Amino acid sequence: MSIYSVVSNEYNKTFDIDTVSIGNGGDTGIDGIAIIVNGQLVESIEEVDDLLDKNNSLEVSYIFIQAKSSSSFDSGSINTFIFGVLDFFSDAPSLVRNDDVIKHAEISNYIYSKAPRFKQNPALKLYYITTGKWLEDQNLMAVINNGKQSLEQTNLFETVSFISFGARELAGAYRKTKEAISTTITFMKRITIPNINGVSQAYIGLLPFNEFNKIVSDTEGNLLNVFEDNVRDFQGENNDVNGGISLTINGNDSEIFSVLNNGVTIVASSISPTGDQFTIKDYQIVNGCQTSNVLYNNRKSLNINKVHIPVKLIATSDDEIKTRITLATNNQTPIKKEQLAALTAFQRSLEQYYNSYNGEMKLYYERRAKQFNSDNSVVKSKIITVPLQIKSFASMFLNEPHFVTSFFGSIVKRLNEEKGQIFNSDHAYSPYYTSAFAYYKLETHFRRNNIDKTYKKARFHIIMLFRVLFEKENLPPFNNIAKMDKYCDTLLSILADDHKSLLAFQKCISIINDADFDISVKQDLKYVYKTRILIDYVSRHESNL
Template identity: 25%
Template sequence: MNANAVVLLQGLLSKSRDQTRQQLSDDDHNTYWVAEQYLKSTGISPEETISGIVDGEKDCGLDAIYVFANGICLSDDTPLPALGKRAKLELTLLQVKDSKGFGEEAIDKLIVNLPRLLTFDRNEQTLLSFANSRVIESTRRFLNAYRELDMPELHVYVAFASLKATHLHENTNAKAGHLKTVCTSLFGDCPVHVQFMDASSLYDLARESQVTTHNLQLSENPISTDTAGGYIGVARLDDYQSFISTKTGELDTSLFEANVRDYEGETAVNQSIEKTLSTSDPDVDFWWLNNGVTIVASEVQLANKLLKLESPQIVNGLQTSTEIHKRSRSPHDPSDERSVLVKIIQANDSAVRERIIRATNSQTSFGPSALRATDKVQRQIEDYLLTRGFFYERRRRQYYNEGRPMDRIVSIDSMGQALLSTLVQVPHIARATPSRVFEPEIYDFAFSTEFQVQMYAAAIEVMRQCDEYLRSVRAEGAEDFRFQLAMLAVIAATRKQKPSTQDLAKLESTTLETSLLGTQYEILRTQYDIESRRTRTYLLDQIAKSESVTRALLAEATRQLRGHVRQVTRRPRSNY
């Protein structure tokens, strides 16, 4: 089977590569594909998968780095305090090679570099001598999470994938023990998992289908409504906990894709739920004191006290569900017979699901982004982008789970970043804290039914053209230029210092000239050089997140429009 597995695996890679050719190089695609399979159970989005790729010059032997906390893939603006005590923190390190074997050199690089990267007193300027900015940024995110979380439970996963390998040499396997020792020496007695994946294991991993059917065991036969597929019942806390957990015991974030990031942490309400769960009173059932949860599924089948749910989504009860899951990390009485109230609704029609989500969540106080997906303007954007051949994901993995081409999928987050850059003119926020677009003071400037819907397609087209240009001139680090370049390109193309929504909409079918993008790119590199010398900062991501750089770029763009264009092409060669 091993020889056949190599051939079959190459076929899968080729098919996937056709969907990502415009976005990723062949090497990055291989890393993306392996990460997608390896992290399948986490529900990670395509954008999150791509953002974890660090492959390139000075990658320290790493091709991708991912940090998860309680099943959530962390970004710089993830609200860590909301994850509570004893959060499960996971560091995943991947190396992917298109080779016939596993070399010892790959492990040796990690043995040397991990102690230098994963230490709290590291000097990031010194790290630049052997590590690229993406490696530094990703490991910084992990260290910050480890420091800020309240007594996290750390797990380290290291996976080596060889796309054409058929066996593992004994010497390589022995090195894995040394690597584990290095990791445990850094963070104490944390579990370290080292895995080698050859062509056969990768092919088997790819064949594993994502679980879309979940079983919920009820305490008693549920009450059925006159409407088909509607049930009300109670489930034992332990049974409900099993329902919302993965095979490895983590919170199944795929059940909360609409609002998983809106768990509100140690609020008074959640502390009250936690206290009720931890205090067992034989005379008072939990569901008497709690509003329960609402579950929407595309199909519901009842067999005695067991409900079989197809593609379920918990649309109300996130706080309760999270507190019940946290209960599993604390000692509790296994004979606890208390229950939680569950409402189950069968809804095949997407419009019906949207109505249910909005109605159930309107009763609860949520964070600023929780209900944006159901806004009228978001539905309008989705409908219009479909006519342009794009699939607008108002909810995580909405179209990805349907198998739509990845390079035609536009997430609500990437749309927000595009608008922050091209319209609101705050590319540093798009790079550093993109979730801020959902805050009222910014959201209303970016999303409105009063704006021409063509504007949203134009913003995406501008971003894609900037990305294509950057791929032609940069081997790596494009993510630290793309938002700023998009801002400058729109100003130059519209000849407006502050382009309006109508101005941006007119660019929908415009092809930006390479010369225009080249001029703006040189201006951008020059300003990065100036900022680097001024602040003595040499990390690209830090410069890209700087508000002062944005101000300088806008000032330079204004000078261009007034006819005072600096001869940036005659400046000394930029370091960036």
């Protein structure tokens, strides 16, 4: 709960708690580590490379968490925590590390090898949490300040923060994760749009950057994930359009931005105006993802306060109108309008397809980041995010588990430019759901300790092998809905049964053990030919499996 609450307030997208939790034994006094690069929680070196290629620079934050069930704040435990963080960044670490700490340290070391590409040194935050009450005890403050000073003297960080949470602060952080997103802005330069059926309020005008920034970032300065259909995501500044926006913002004539840019369209569930103060709740930016990200990335530009952003602000609860607004206002170069229309329709329909399942087979497709956060009936482990959908589908049905360490936006781009297609408008929905359910079922067995967690690093190879092993016929075309649904039903009948699915996954693991495939060798998980070895092994030994 502590790790979830802290990371959720620092990172505004859905994440797998297991990726930031540090296992028992060899944890170096640390319970959780989150490394956020260019607004993305990274899990691999490859993701860092992809983000660097997109943006030409790195903006990094580290979050370390230690949580104690004790009601007291103990100086010894705080010292151990700080020493563990110091050891994490040491060139010659002295503490015994488990696999989770080693993985995060490897990513961190790689990030620092790219230090010339830093916008500024990384920010470091340490959270120490107990069930007691934080009273800023003088002795404890001395320990904390001494630890901060030691971390600052490494010269590795732009800022170092130590945050102490008692029960009240932790409860507040958890409650915040359940709140619908809202913000209050001063919107002076505006006009009211006349009444429109299905739209309760609508305005158009100009927002100075300091007010616009309240819409796209939180009070801590973290970028909010308020972008509709986040599969498109930010395309980076390495393209002509976004690069041009950045040049305008940083130029001496940055005030011309408002007449050069098409602006941003924001759709909210409600708008509460009081004079020039507007409180907008449960909102999404349906057009202007690229503009918003470039503005945020340049928020420290010397000329940013000269920039005014053209804004449409609309309140509606009608999903059909919202879709029409999204399609009508999007015409940026990174994605053609006809592609956008198909993508938006496919994502919405896929969400509805997920909703057709009930009971144990019920999963929740999170088309918009954190859309289920305020619903306490939704089990977190049953939420399938867009990145997770992409990775599970590409692994299980396109036989490409070796690519899933990349940033998910890069996976989509590569697949759609080459032979493999994803989210095509004529695709059946069943393979998307089936791949997600296979991932969920495998993760369930890991959580129950039915399967050795050592194999988690090969989980996408396992779900690929599951399909290859247990298909009853050759994989039909994705646009043949009847055949594909029948094909997936065979797989789902095994996955839906706890005992059958466990035996099936164990058989997949036995193949990994017997084939020329070593999960302890990182490159075996990333090479195409190693994936082919697994598939060929099944073909050669099919009669004995």
